[in-house]
Amino acid sequence: MKHVAPVGVLLAATAFLGVPAYAEKAPVGGNELGERGIIAPTGVKAPPKTAAKSYVIADADTGEVLAAKDPHGRYLPASTLKALTALTLIPKLDKSRKVKPSSRAVNEEGSAVGLVSKPIYTVEDLFKALMLVSGNDCAMALAEANGGLTETLKDMNAEAKRLQALDTVAKTPSGLDKPGQSSSAYDLALIARAGLANADFRRYISTKTDKFPAPKGYYEIGNHNKLLWRYKGMIGVKNGWTSKAMGSFVGAAKRNGHTVIVSIMRHDGYFWDDVADLLDWGFATRGKITPVGRLVDPLPAAAPMPTGPTTPPATPPSPAPRPGSTGAAPASGDGSPAAVPVGLYVLGAGLLGGGIWLVYGMRRRSR
Template sequence: MPVTALIAAASLTSGTAHAAPATPVGGEALGSRGLVAPEGVKQPPKSKATSYVVADADTGQVLAAKDAHGRYLPASTLKTLTALTLIPKLDKNRSIRPSENACNQEGSAVGLSVKTTYKIEDLFRALMMSSGNDAAMALAETNGGLDKTMRDMNAEAKRLQANDTVAKTPSGLDKPGQSSSAYDLALIARAGLANSDFKRYISTKVAKFPAPKGYYEISNHNKLLWRYNGMVGVKNGWTTKAQASFVGAATRDGHTIVVSIMRHEGGFWDEVADLLDWGFSVRGKAKPVGELVKPLPDAQAAPKPAASVTPATQPSLLERAASKQTDSTRTVGSVVIGGGLLFGLIWLGYGIRRRRVRSRS
C-alpha cells in the first residue's frame, strides 16, 4: 500500500521550529511538515498538536506522523532523556543530601529539603512522577555537575540518533537553543521502555517520598495511568513558551504503541487516547510511513579523537627556518640559515662535546 503524504501549510511559531534535514532520520516521508498516514486503513484521529508521532514500539514502525522532525521546546518531556542518561550512571541505593541550588529550582518541584537525605531512587521517582525540577538538578549535581550532565545527555541523544534534540537543562525548563522533536521523544521513550528501572518509575502511580519528618505521598502527573487501559506511562510537560507536550506508551495483548505530541494548546489527554486506540487498530495492517531507528554502535556514537599531525608531515627545523629567511639571513649555498639558528647549532654541538668529555672522565 503506498503512503499518502498530506502536507499542511501550517504557520509555525518563530524561533521554535527549524527546517527538516535533507535526509530525515527514519525515512523520507518523515521529512514532511504535514500529516503522513498510510492508505488502505482509516485515517488517524485529528489532533491539535503541531507535531506528533504514532509508532509500534515493538517493531519500530512509525504508523503515522505530523511534522515528525519539527524542532520545538520539549518542556518536561526532556526529563525522559535525563532519566535514560543517568539511570545507568547512578547507584539507585546511594543516599545524598541535595544542595540549596537544587532545592531552589524554579517551576514544578517535588519539595526537596537540604535537611533530608534521599536515595537516588527517590529522586528518579520525583523526576518522572512529579516532574520535579529540583530532583533533576540534584541528580545532575550527583552525576558530577550540570556541565557534565549536559554533555552526557547530548551524547546519549547522539547515540540514539535523536538528532533534533539539544539538551541545555536537565529539567526541560526553557533555554535558548534547547530543542527536541516528536520523533526524538518516541525514540527516547522506546529506549527507556527497555530499561526496567525507567519503566518502573514511569509506571508508578503513587509513592511515599521522604520529608524532614517522616514521609508524604507523591502521585504521577500522567492522567492516562488512571484513565487508559494498558497505559504504561512516560512523561508530560508544559511551559508557556513550549505549550503542552507529551510522550506515552500503552501495552495491549503483548503489543506496545508509543504516541508523542509537541506544541499542543492543552487538554490533550483524550486526543492521545484516540491516537493510541488508532495505533492498536492498524498495527500489523498498515504499511509504515517510517521507522524508529536503532541506536548507533558505541564506536560510532563515541566522539572522535582530534586529528594529530604525523611526524612525516611535520616540517624539519631547517625547513621551518629556511621558510622564514630574509635577505639579511640568507648566504650563498645556504651554509648559514640565520644567526639565531647558527648560534643554536653551535651551542648544541658544544653541549654534546661537553657530555662526551664528562662521560669519559
C-alpha cells in the same frame, strides 16, 4: 569554462570540510518523515484529529512509524526532556546512594517535589519524583550527583546522538525553557522506546503513587500522567507544559502483547483525550498497513578504553634509510612519526590544480 571551479579544488574542499559535495541529508527514519504535514498510510481510516502541531504514532516492538505530523519539527520539549535525563543518568548513578541537594537544587523554579538540603534522599527517590511529579529540583539534584550541570548536559546530548535523536539539544536537565533547547516528536518516540528497554526506567514511569522522604517521615506523591489512571494498558513515560512550549507528551501503552508509542508537541489545550484517540488508532492499525517510516536503532556503544596497566606492543625495527635521505620522519608531540591526514594531501593537490588552472587562464587572456 572560466566560471567553473577546478575539480581538484572541489575535491579538496569536500575532503577538508568532511561533507559530501552537493549532498542533502535524508530525514532520520525515512524520506516521508521529512514532510511537515500529516503523513498517513493509505487504505485505512485517517488518524484522529488533534490540536498538536506535531505527533508520532509508532509500534514500539517493530519500530514502525504508523503515522505522523511534522515528526522532525523542532519544538520546546518542556518536561518531556526529563525522559532523556532519566535515560542518561540511570546507568551512571547508584540508586542506593544518598544525596544532599544543594541550595540551588532546592530553589529550582517551576514544578518541584519539595527537596530540602539534607542527605535524606536516595538517587532512586529522586528518579521517582523526577518522573512522577516532574520535580525540577530533583533534575538539578541528580545532575549535581552526576558531577554537575555541565557534565550532565554533555552526557545528555551525547546520549541523544547515540539514539540518533538529532533534533534534540538539551540545555537544562529539567526541560525548563532555554534558548537553543529543542526536541521533536520523532526524537521523543526514540527516547521513550529506548527507555522502555530499561527495567528501572520502566518501573519509575509506571509507578502511580509512592512514599517520598521528608525531614520527619514521608509524604505521598502521585504520578501526573492522567492516562495511567484511566487508559487500559498505559505504561507511562512523561508529560510536560510551559507557557512557551505549550503541552507536550510522550507515552506508551501495551495491549494484547503489543506496545504503541505516541508523542505530541505544542498542543494548546487539554491533550489527554487526543493522546488516547491516537493510541487507539495505533492499536487498531498496527500490523495492517505499510509504515510511513521507522524508529531507528541506537548507534552501537563505543568500546570502553582499557583502565588497567597494559603491556605496550613491541616496537618494530625501523627500516634502513634510503640512500640520500636523512632517515628522519616528522615527529609528533610524543616523539613518534606524525601521520599526515589524507585530506591535506587532497587539499594541496587541489590548490596546486587551481593554481595551474589560473595561470593557464591568464596566459590565454594575454594571447
